Amino acid sequence: MNKIINIILNSNGYQETDIPLHQELAELNLFKPRVDNHRQEYFLVVKLHEQSNEAAKQFLEHHTQDWFDQIIISGFVGQEFEKNCTLILCHKEDQVNRTTILMIEEDQYNFKKNVITYTEDELIDFQDYIDRNQLSSLNEEVINSVINENGGMSFLQFKNNNKTQKDYYSLLLKSILKLPFISYLPQEQQLANLIDDIELSLSPSQLSIYKNLTENSESWEEDTIEEKVEGIWGASS
Known part of the structure; x- marks a missing residue:
């Protein structure tokens, strides 16, 4: 699971950096903003080797503060780290309960904390989807295209089956909900952006004709189409 979150971070303006923690508790990846990224937030991606509800609770109670302190004094991070670091805990869905997730995410000390749960089926299907579509x-932009694929039907299908659907789509949605740098762009907004691009490409006279054609609220009957087009063209010339 860390691998997928790492790909998302690498693809959106973050780079992995050295992590000064010597421990055998978890797989860890620390990300900082790239130079061209104006964000200041760091991300620590964590997957515990022991996947259990008790291990998740012990991790919060006995390790997060120590890790936080060690990273701050390591010299590997800037001073903005202390107030701008989010810990992403990746944990198997059937090995942690809702109460523990809330306890971790609502804990106000050291890191901000988000938990992304997953199933093996979701993980396998997501990796297959990446390989099948040759996504590097x-x-x-890629994430939004996946969410909006099939003309939005994939989202509607998930909306109707979200309790039982366990595949690449459900895992992607769960992941981006916990990653604050990803903004969902609905298809309607994408269409609006396309319309803006079209309008910017037109000359003033072409734009006037285009607006007259698209904003005309009168009904267009077959026997009056020629007359209306000539009227619009003439009015804009």
Whole structure:
């Protein structure tokens, strides 16, 4: 699971950096903003080797503060780290309960904390989807295209089956909900952006004709189409 979150971070303006923690508790990946990224937030991606509800609770109670302190004094991070670091805990869905997730995410000390749960089926299907579609990046544009694929039908299908659907789509949605740098762009907004691009490409006279054609609220009957087009063209010339 860390691998997928790492790809998303690498694709959206973050780079992995050295992590000064010597421990055998978990797989860890620390990300900082790239130079061209104006964000200041760091991300620590964590997957515990022991996947259990008790291990998740012990991790919060006995390790997060120590890790936080060690990273701050390591010299590997800037001073903005202390107030701008989010810990992403990746944990198997059937090995942690809702109460523990809330306890971790609502804990106000050291890191901000988000928990991304997953199933093996979701993980396998997501990796298959990446391989099948030859995705080398999971940037915001690619993620939005996946969410909006099939003309939005994939989202509607998930909306109707979200309790039982366990595949690449459900895992992607769960992940981006916990990653604050990803913004969802609905298809309607994408269409609006396309319309803006069209309008910017037109000359003033072409734009006037275009607006007259698209904003005309009168009904267009077959026997009056020629007359209306000539009227619009003439009014804009």
